Amino acid sequence: MLEVRDIHTYIGQFHVLEGVSLSVPKGSITALLGRNGAGKTTTLKTIMGITPPTQGEIVYDGQPIGGLPSFEIAQLGIGFVPEHRAIFRDLTVRENLRLAERNRGDFERKEDLIFNLFPDLKRLIRLRGTNLSGGQQQMLSVARALVPDNRLLLIDEPTEGLAPVIIEQLIEAIRQLSAETTVLLVEQNFLVAQTLAEYYVIVEEGQTVKHGMMADLAEDEETIHRYLGAA
Amino acid sequence: MEWLLENRTRLLTLGILIVLFLLAISGMPAEEWVITALRGLALGALTFLVAAGLSIIFGLMDVLNLAHGELFMLGAYMGWTIYVRPDTVIDGATPFLLIASLLVLVPLLTRWVRSLTLPDLVDKIWPWVGLAAGIGLLVFALFQYPLSTWDLENYAQSPISNAIAFETGTFQSPPPAEFEASPVLVIGGVIVGSGLLALAAAGFSARQTTLRQPSPTQMRNIAIVSGGLFALAFVVLAINNPLTEFMLGLGSTPRFFIAMALASVTGALLGWTIEVTMIRPLYDRPIYQIMLTLGLGFIILELVRAVWGRPEFQMPRPAVFAGTGEGCPATSIGDLVQYQCATIEVLGGRVRMYNEVFIIIVGLLVLGAVALLLQRTRLGMIIRAGVQDSEMVEALGINVRQVFSQVFALGVGLAALGGVLAGPSLGLSNGMGARVLLLALIALAVGGLTSFSGAAAGAVLIGLLQQFIIKYGQIGINVPFMAEPFKPSPPLVPASSVLLMVVILLILPQGLFGRKE
Numbered sequence: 015m016l017e018v019r020d021i022h023t024y025i026g027q028f029h030v031l032e033g034v035s036l037s038v039p040k041g042s043i044t045a046l047l048g049r050n051g052a053g054k055t056t057t058l059k060t061i062m063g064i065t066p067p068t069q070g071e072i073v074y075d076g077q078p079i080g081g082l083p084s085f086e087i088a089q090l091g092i093g094f095v096p097e098h099r100a101i102f103r104d105l106t107v108r109e110n111l112r113l114a115e116r117n118r119g120d121f122e123r124k125e126d127l128i129f130n131l132f133p134d135l136k137r138l139i140r141l142r143g144t145n146l147s148g149g150q151q152q153m154l155s156v157a158r159a160l161v162p163d164n165r166l167l168l169i170d171e172p173t174e175g176l177a178p179v180i181i182e183q184l185i186e187a188i189r190q191l192s193a194e195t196t197v198l199l200v201e202q203n204f205l206v207a208q209t210l211a212e213y214y215v216i217v218e219e220g221q222t223v224k225h226g227m228m229a230d231l232a233e234d235e236e237t238i239h240r241y242l243g244a245a
Numbered sequence: 246m247e248w249l250l251e252n253r254t255r256l257l258t259l260g261i262l263i264v265l266f267l268l269a270i271s272g273m274p275a276e277e278w279v280i281t282a283l284r285g286l287a288l289g290a291l292t293f294l295v296a297a298g299l300s301i302i303f304g305l306m307d308v309l310n311l312a313h314g315e316l317f318m319l320g321a322y323m324g325w326t327i328y329v330r331p332d333t334v335i336d337g338a339t340p341f342l343l344i345a346s347l348l349v350l351v352p353l354l355t356r357w358v359r360s361l362t363l364p365d366l367v368d369k370i371w372p373w374v375g376l377a378a379g380i381g382l383l384v385f386a387l388f389q390y391p392l393s394t395w396d397l398e399n400y401a402q403s404p405i406s407n408a409i410a411f412e413t414g415t416f417q418s419p420p421p422a423e424f425e426a427s428p429v430l431v432i433g434g435v436i437v438g439s440g441l442l443a444l445a446a447a448g449f450s451a452r453q454t455t456l457r458q459p460s461p462t463q464m465r466n467i468a469i470v471s472g473g474l475f476a477l478a479f480v481v482l483a484i485n486n487p488l489t490e491f492m493l494g495l496g497s498t499p500r501f502f503i504a505m506a507l508a509s510v511t512g513a514l515l516g517w518t519i520e521v522t523m524i525r526p527l528y529d530r531p532i533y534q535i536m537l538t539l540g541l542g543f544i545i546l547e548l549v550r551a552v553w554g555r556p557e558f559q560m561p562r563p564a565v566f567a568g569t570g571e572g573c574p575a576t577s578i579g580d581l582v583q584y585q586c587a588t589i590e591v592l593g594g595r596v597r598m599y600n601e602v603f604i605i606i607v608g609l610l611v612l613g614a615v616a617l618l619l620q621r622t623r624l625g626m627i628i629r630a631g632v633q634d635s636e637m638v639e640a641l642g643i644n645v646r647q648v649f650s651q652v653f654a655l656g657v658g659l660a661a662l663g664g665v666l667a668g669p670s671l672g673l674s675n676g677m678g679a680r681v682l683l684l685a686l687i688a689l690a691v692g693g694l695t696s697f698s699g700a701a702a703g704a705v706l707i708g709l710l711q712q713f714i715i716k717y718g719q720i721g722i723n724v725p726f727m728a729e730p731f732k733p734s735p736p737l738v739p740a741s742s743v744l745l746m747v748v749i750l751l752i753l754p755q756g757l758f759g760r761k762e
Contacts, residue, residue: 064639084636084640085640088640088642089642094641102630104630113627114641114642162642
C-alpha cells in the first residue's frame with residue numbers, strides 16, 4: 015500500500031530524517047514507534063507532503079508521491095490526523111467535517127458511520143471547535159479523516175493527553191475503521207500500539223532501526239527498553 | 246455568564262468607548278452630531294473597504310499587502326476613466342484584450358517550451374531576447390494605436406478640465422481616433438509583441454522545476470479563455486464607435502454604477518495577476534513579499550502620475566445624488582426620489598446623500614456580502630479555517646494556493662471599489678492611497694489583525710474619531726478653568742487615531758476582536 019524508501023527531510027537547516035524506510039501492508043495497522051524527537055511526526059508530515067523529502071522515494075499504491083503538494087497527496091485517498099488534532103476553532107463540528115469533503119455529499123454518506131464510531135459528536139454538531147474538550151477534539155480529528163473515501167490514514171499520537179476512558183473509545187474506533195482502511199499509527203503509549211498494530215517500525219535519530227511483527231516485538235524486551243524506554 | 250467573564254476587558258473597553266461617544270455628542274446640537282457621526286461612518290466605510298481585504302489577505306496568507314492603498318487609488322482613477330472617459334476605455338480595450346489573450350497562454354507555452362531541446366547557450370539567452378523584442382515591439386505598436394484620451398500637457402484637454410466639463414454637462418468627447426499607420430501592422434504588432442512576451446514568460450517559468458503541468462481540462466479551459474478574449478478584442482474593435490456613442494449617451498448614474506462594477510472587476514483581475522506572478526513565488530520569503538508589495542505600491546503610484554498626472558481633480562457625483570434645484574434639499578424620501586437631491590434635511594441639518602448616505606449603504610452592503618461569503622459558503626469556510634492553519638486545510642485535500650489567489654483578487658477588488666466610491670467624495674489625488682492605507686492599518690491594529698469583524702469595528706471607530714476631532718476643531722471644547730474653548734488643531738486628526746491605537750493595544754494587545762495565539 016505504502017512504501018517509503020530511504021527518505022531524507024530537512025526542517026530549516028536541521029537534517030531531521032536521515033534515511034527512514036518503512037512499508038505499510040494493505041489492510042493492516044502499522045505502528046511507527048520511537049522516542050521523542052526520533053522523527054516520527056516528521057515522517058508522517060513528509061509522507062503527507064507537508065515537509066517534502068529532499069531525497070528518497072515514497073510510493074503509494076504503485077504511484078510515486080514524493081514532492082507532490084500535500085493537497086494532491088490527500089486527494090489520492092490519504093487522510094491525516096495530526097498531532098495536537100488541528101481542529102479549526104472558529105468552525106463548528108459540522109463545518110469541520112464538511113470542510114473535509116472532497117465531493118459534495120461525502121459527509122451525508124458517512125454520517126452514520128461517523129456517529130456510530132463517535133456518538134458524542136452528534137450531540138456537539140453545532141458547537142465550535144474552540145468549545146470542545148481534548149478528547150472530543152481528537153474524535154473530531156479522526157472523524158474528519160473519515161469523511162472522504164480515504165484508503166490510508168496517517169494518525170499521529172491520537173491518545174496523547176487523554177483520559178483512559180476516551181483512549182479506550184478511540185482504540186475501539188481505530189480498530190473498527192481499520193477493517194476497511196489501512197493505518198499508519200504514531201503512538202507513544204506502547205500498550206496502545208501493541209493492542210492495535212500488527213506491524214511495527216522503530217525510528218531512532220531520523221533512521222529506521224528495526225521493523226517486523228508486533229507480536230515479536232512484544233516479547234523482545236531488550237529492543238523495547240533500548241529504543242522506546244518502556245519496560 | 247462565562248462569555249461575559251471571558252470578554253470582560255473587551256466589553257469594558259467597548260463600554261468606555263460608548264461613554265466617550267456620548268460625552269462627545271452631549272454638548273452638541275442634534276443635527277451637528279448626527280451629521281458628524283454620518284461623516285465618521287462614511288470615512289469608516291471607505292477605510293473598511295481597504296481594511297477588509299488587508300485583514301483577510303493577512304489572516305489567510307500572512308502577506309501584509311502594503312500596495313493595498315495604492316490599489317485603492319488606482320481603482321479610483323480607473324473608475325474615473327470609465328465614468329468620465331468611456332471612449333478612452335473602449336479604445337484601449339482592444340489592445341488590452343489582445344495582450345491578455347496571449348498572456349493567458351503562458352502555461353500552455355511553458356509545456357511546449359519544456360519539450361524543446363535547445364543548445365545550452367541558446368536556452369539561456371532566448372527568453373531574454375524574446376522579452377526585449379516583445380516589450381520593444383509592444384511599446385512601439387501601442388504608441389501607434391489610436392487612443393482618444395486626455396492630454397496632460399494641455400490644460401483644456403486635461404483630466405481636470407474633463408471633470409469640470411463633465412460636471413457642468415459641457416463635455417464634448419473628441420472625434421474618434423483613427424489609425425494613422427496601417428491597422429493591420431499596428432494590431433499585428435500588438436499581437437506579435439505580446440506573443441513574444443508570453444513566449445519569454447514561458448521560457449522563464451519552464452526553468453522552475455517545481456512547476457506543475459496543467460491538467461487536460463485546465464489546458465482546454467485556458468485555450469477557450471484565450472480564444473474568447475482574442476475574439477472579443479475584435480468584436481470591440483468592430484463596434485467601437487457605436488459602443489462609445491452608447492456609453493456617452495448614458496446618463497451619469499448608470500455610468501457611475503458601470504464604473505463601480507467594472508473597476509472592481511478589473512481590480513480583482515489585477516489582484517489575481519499580482520498574486521500569481523509576483524507574490525506566489527515568494528511564500529517562503531515573507532520579508533521579500535513585504536518589500537515586493539511596498540515596491541509595487543511605488544510603481545503603481547508613479548504609473549498613476551504618468552497616466553493621469555499629479556494635480557488633483559474631481560470625480561463628479563452621479564446625477565441621482567447631485568440635484569440642487571427645485572424641491573432641494575429634500576425634506577422627505579418622496580422629494581428625494583422625485584428631485585434626486587444632493588442633500589436631505591435631517592433634524593434641521595443638511596445631510597449630503599452621496600458623501601454621508603450612499604457610501605455608508607455601500608459599505609454596509611459589502612460588509613453583509615463578505616460576512617455571508619465567510620459564513621455561508623465553502624470558500625468562506627476554507628478562508629476561516631485557513632486563517633488558523635492553512636497547512637492543515639491543504640492536508641485535507643484543498644488547493645489552498647488557488648484560494649490564496651481568489652482571496653487576493655477579492656481583497657484588491659474591494660479596495661478598487663472603495664477607490665471608485667471615494668472619488669466623488671474625496672476627489673482624486675496621488676496621496677489618497679497612502680492616507681487610506683495608514684487609516685486601514687490602524688483600524689486593523691485596533692480591531693485585531695486577522696479578524697474581519699475587527700476590521701469593520703476598527704474602521705468605524707477611526708472614522709468616527711477623526712470626524713469628531715475635526716468637528717471639535719471648528720466648535721471647540723469647553724475645558725474648565727480655560728477662558729477660551731480648546732480647539733484641536735488639524736494635525737491632531739491623524740495623531741488622534743494613532744493615540745487611540747496605542748491606548749487600545751495597551752489594554753487589549755490583540756485588538757478589540759483579535760484572538761490570543
